[in-house]
Amino acid sequence: MAEKVKYEFHRKLPYSYICKLFSLYKKLLESMAKKTIVITGGAGFIGSHVVRLFVNKYPDYTIVNLDALTYAGNLENLKDIEDQPNYIFEKANIVDAEAIKAVFQKHNPDGVIHLAAEAMWTGQ
Numbered sequence: 180m181a182e183k184v185k186y187e188f189h190r191k192l193p194y195s196y197i198c199k200l201f202s203l204y205k206k207l208l209e210s211m212a213k214k215t216i217v218i219t220g221g222a223g224f225i226g227s228h229v230v231r232l233f234v235n236k237y238p239d240y241t242i243v244n245l246d247a248l249t250y251a252g253n254l255e256n257l258k259d260i261e262d263q264p265n266y267i268f269e270k271a272n273i274v275d276a277e278a279i280k281a282v283f284q285k286h287n288p289d290g291v292i293h294l295a296a297e298a299m300w301t302g303q
């Protein structure tokens with residue numbers, strides 16, 4: 180009887196160990212796949228193309244478009260992807276530290292692509 184218990188204990192140990200390893204591996208894969216990227220100026224000329232590319236190419240990523248919607252920003256540029264589940268728009272100004280802090284705390288991004296700018300050429 181004592182030998183049987185010992186035998187089962189040894190049989191169970193590797194199985195639970197393998198389960199634990201699988202669970203850690205699964206969590207690692209999930210954390211690698213589900214990234215959150217903030218793209219500033221995503222409603223602008225270049226930004227809207229970058230946002231569209233990321234939203235369509237990386238459906239497992241959450242793409243946060245952070246834009247103040249100045250004269251150059253236009254959400255019409257992104258009509259075709261605005262309902263995608265991995266797309267989020269946040270209206271915020273990059274010089275407003277509190278607003279940016281709040282967006283970063285809310286989404287905890289893994290990376291930022293910074294394209295927000297007053298890029299209009301004035302001809303001067």
Ligand SMILES: NC(=O)c1ccc[n+]([C@@H]2O[C@H](COP(=O)([O-])OP(=O)(O)OC[C@H]3O[C@@H](n4cnc5c(N)ncnc54)[C@H](O)[C@@H]3O)[C@@H](O)[C@H]2O)c1
Pocket residue numbers: 219220221222223224225226245246247248249250251252253271272273274294295296297298299
């Ligand atoms: N367009 C070009 O030919 C070109 C060439 C080389 C480099 N760039 C650079 O690429 C970047 C993007 O250029 P673009 O042509 O897409 O510009 P754009 O003017 O079309 O877009 C800029 C975006 O940034 C947003 N924005 C502006 N100020 C902001 C602020 N304070 N906070 C949050 N959002 C703000 C605007 O609302 C707009 O959506 C710029 O840094 C620009 O200098 C552009």
